[in-house]
Amino acid sequence: MRRLRALLLPLVLTLAAQAAPAATDPAEAARAAADQLEGASVALDEAQDARDRVSALTETVLAFEAGLEALRDSLRRATIRERQLARELKARETEIARLLGALLTIGKDTSPTLFLHPGGPTGTARSGMILADITPALDSGAARLRSDLQEVMILRQLQQGAAQTLQEGLTGVQDARTALSQAIANRTDLPKRFSEDPIKTALLIASTETLEGFASGLAEIDPQGDTNDGEVSDITDRKGELPLPVQANVLRRAGEADAAGIRRPGLVLATRPNALVTTPTAATIRYRGPLLDYGNVMILEPQPDLMFVLAGLDSVFGSTGDVLPEGSPVGLMGGHDPGIGAILSQSSEGTGQDRSETLYLEVREGKTPVDPETWFRTDKEG
Structure with a gap:
């Protein structure tokens, strides 16, 4: 019995010290993401018959993007959690072996003679008291081991079963x-504030060599046939609270140098391929189309003397002079959606570095660029 006590007491103390708080359940997060994707699929079917198909399809695309983002995140968390458990189990190999050995020893023989002490009744009584203290900790250690092994199994099943859900989401x-692209092409109900002057625009493009020069020149052009149709309200009271126009991470802030040492007054946002870009507030399209080496550019005017410049889109929607409601789609990012294998590989690496596209966001008050974070909410610390 003394030998058994010497074997088990350090194990009991170790198990008692290892009570850890429960972590957020990535499997539950994955189930919630799958439900979100299923809801988006239902919304896609309903959007085909919606009166405002553009609005309904925009919400559907954003729902799919949010669901896929949540599923990718849950897969990353599942992979990280599985690796954490594997490391913990590896570190506890000796303790687990001793625990299993003790449980097997006790479990092999239920005869009362197992617990008799050679020192007589007093020794037996003391041994019984020791076992009474040790047994709950053994049970607790065994329960924790069962829980950890079950969690590992669930996490592996989650990762193995994610491929079909991801494929359905990507297809949807x-x-x-x-x-959405087709519905926008068929849209005829947008108010129009003015008509583009193609000659002035072409001359401006030909005479400018920078995005800043083009935006400054555009601010000086008086739109043809400017009317009050669809006039937008003052948004100054929303300064600092506007959502970003696309689901993205901030790659570089205003004034930060890039790899070539170039500093720009706008934000560089990292997005996923084909991400939908929307207008954060009601605005008039002042320009849309290719410009210099920025790819497609969309310049929105929410109110007089305020412009939001979005550069780097693959495709743009709408026409110059259109007045867009808040949340309207203005374009799509480029790139290609990664295949299932690539997504699962990124998840297994635990990096999540799959935001391969960049959108440049600049804000101009009159002719002067200002830090976009004075208008947009980016969860900037400090």
Whole structure:
């Protein structure tokens, strides 16, 4: 019995010290993400018959993107958690072996003679008291081991079963993007503030060598046939609270140098391929189309003397002079959705570095660029 006590007491103390708080359940997060994707699929079917198809399809695309983002995040968390458990179990190999050995020893023989002490009744009584103290900790250690092993099994099943859900989500979002592009092409109900002067615009493009020069020159052009149709309200009271126009991470802030040492007054946002870009507030399209080496550019005017410049889009929607409601789609980012294998590989690496596209966001008050974070909410610390 003394030998058994010497074997088990350090184990009991170790198990008692290892009570850890429960972590957020990535499997539950994955189930919630799958439900979100299923809801987006239902919304896609309903959007086909919606009166405002553009609005309905925009919400559907954003729902798919949010669901896929949540599923990718849950997969990353599942992978990280599985690796954490594997490391913990590896570190506890000796303790687990001793625990299993003790449980097997006790479990082999239920005869009362197992617990008799050679020192007589007093020794037996003391041994019984020791076992009474030790047994709950053994049970607790065994329960924790069972829980950890079960969690590992669930996490592996989650990762193995994610491929089909991801494939369905990727197919659904692509169908929704295609339907949205078609609905925008067929849209005829937008108010129009002015008509573009193609000659002035072409001359401006030809005479400028920078985005800043083009935006400054555009601010000086008086739109043809400027009317009050669809006039937007003052948004100054929303300064600092506008959402970013796309689901993204801030790659570089205003004034931060890039790899070449170039500093720009706007934000560089890292987005996923084919991400939908929307207007953060009601605005008039002042320019849309290719410009210099920025790819497609969209310049929005929410109110007089205020412009939001979005550069780097693959495709742009709408026409110059259109007045867009808040949340309207203005374009799509470029790139290609990664295949299932690539997504699962990124998840297994635990990096999440799959935001391969960049959108440049600049804000101009009159002719002067200002820090976009004075207008947009980016969860900047400090």
